[in-house]
Amino acid sequence: MSAEASDQVGGSGAGRSAHPVRRGPEVARRPTMVDVARHAGVSIKTVSRVINNEPNVQQQLIDRVLASVAELGFRRNHLARTLRSGQSTATIGLIIEDLANPFYSTIAAIAAEAAAQHETLLITASSEEDPQREQQLLRDLCSRRVDGLLVVPAGYDHSYLRPEVEMGTPVVFLDRPAGGLLADTVLLDNRGGAQAGVRRLVEHGHRRIGILLDSVAVYTMRERVGGAQEALAAAGIGYDERLVAEGVHDPDTAAAAVAGMLAADEPPTAFFSLNNRITVGVLQELWRRKSQVEVVGFDDFELSFLMPQRFTVVSYDTRQLARTAVDLLFQRIAGERSWPRTVTLPTTLVERGLS
């Protein structure tokens, strides 16, 4: 039926010279609603109505359209739909440091799950701690018109996101605060957790506590160091820089740092490590030495309960962190217009390791 209109798409005039090649032996163009409409002998709008389950279409036509859809293998182009209707893209973006890190993959898993509940997909990207890359990724996501952004910030300045926020792309920051931008933020009580950890060691009589950390360039580390120092000061213990090792990036350097401190005069009688990678290295070295020096480490980790020595972790609920952030984000997406909130989640001390 209506076999015309197959090539006179140009309309008015001089339509012949257009697309001299595109109509060639194209391997397999994706069928569009136009193709379906032609195949079913109905108008394109009727196809649209059937696809979208809109009312007021004869059952007979519905069947014909659905048959054509099945036969041609039609699949609605979600991009065109979004463009035309101005509706949401049903996509959110997540920027983290490194997907392979369990902390971040837990966040990603929660975000994906929540997204699925809102019939939304999740674009995940790793900034690799590079502010430049972070900015590039965020721009990219915005240009794809995501409905919202979850960001574990790597950079210090996020003011370039202000236009996006004002134009309706909500952003929620996790684990670290944003710089130069007022936005919802969900943090852990790094400072309080470190205070509690050191306080525990002080209560057990320790006066010489070795502190191992990665780098104070990262916000969380600064907070944790600050908390530890506050707890020491509150106990009247002075700062001894020989008991602080910075630049401990992995288990091996942690083990080396422990060995170095223990070999010194007046060695520490306890260690406070500021993340779980360091904790693993500390435990490994202490096990090697059959030493029973007491350990408190920030961050719990999988299988910590199977470590060969008793120790204490400053634990927190990563899933709750993520869930809180995602909930905030979807509230914003749903139209929430209240003043941005900052939520800080508590930490707890937990005993780990085989007795």
Place this chain on the structure above:
Amino acid sequence: MSAEASDQVGGSGAGRSAHPVRRGPEVARRPTMVDVARHAGVSIKTVSRVINNEPNVQQQLIDRVLASVAELGFRRNHLARTLRSGQSTATIGLIIEDLANPFYSTIAAIAAEAAAQHETLLITASSEEDPQREQQLLRDLCSRRVDGLLVVPAGYDHSYLRPEVEMGTPVVFLDRPAGGLLADTVLLDNRGGAQAGVRRLVEHGHRRIGILLDSVAVYTMRERVGGAQEALAAAGIGYDERLVAEGVHDPDTAAAAVAGMLAADEPPTAFFSLNNRITVGVLQELWRRKSQVEVVGFDDFELSFLMPQRFTVVSYDTRQLARTAVDLLFQRIAGERSWPRTVTLPTTLVERGLS
């Protein structure tokens, strides 16, 4: 300049009745190229040229356009761009079981990294082992016109993907083969790995080997069980169903299964566990009993080297698995048309645990 054309977009006639509300006090519409063009006093195509760094634009106009872009906070709409030019969306999709599982998050990390190298973003989704959900997600991704798909299949039938593949959306399967669809596939040598693991135990003189597995409903488990049985048969050891525990889903049930087997007459002198969750449970129970029964487990895992007892893992390179799959996918996206390949990656036996 050219201050007209601001409201006569309708053109021909009766343009007044359209959008009586949309032009209202809209909070903050995203600026488009039309807005930029108006602001800079040039045509929309000139804006397009500047944005895309196309030649043949006066420096003076370039500056004016860029200034307007900055002032209005314009960001190109990537969806519209894709729609018009028919180009790629610069997006790939990844379907896995569960992002929080380190095996899958490693795959996701590699995929994201490779995607970034191709200036592509990654949409990640978890099927939660539900074939229905998997199909829904794949449809969703296709309707967003992703350039390619990486799938750890949950279902048994993927023939519904054939139209998509034929219309140019390449699919690569990881870890498990697809059903009813010829496509690139990257697998681990589950069968060979299990054979090697059991053979090692047999060589150490064991004749009664307890085998613990989750469920044979999963392809990888079937392969591993098959390999184990082949190795036993090759050693002339008959099948004893009392030495096989199925339905071991987590460390706790694994521990219980171990306890049950050890309490029986003729207890096993060694265990072969078919995934790392089970291995952890086995080790935990053996440590509790101070038992030195030998253990071989499929899958290495983080901190396995810190487990309180020596054991052996069937190890493999998850990153290589992912890298191989992503490489295949991007070759397809680049236009590779060769016959689909299946790659099987080797496993190795590795000693783990503290001595």
Place this chain on the structure above:
DNA sequence: CCACCCCCTGACAACGTTGTATCGAAGGCC
């Protein structure tokens, strides 16, 4: 018998961008 209304369907424009054709002006050559 006519007016009216409801149900169904189709024509057309529009979303924001890019490809193509076109057009005016400037410049070089005969």
Place this chain on the structure above:
DNA sequence: GGCCTTCGATACAACGTTGTCAGGGGGTGG
């Protein structure tokens, strides 16, 4: 000086979909 080329910029259509409106047909009530 006239013609051709090249540069710089514009107008217009098109990508695939949905919102709006108009129109045809049939039933119902006055």
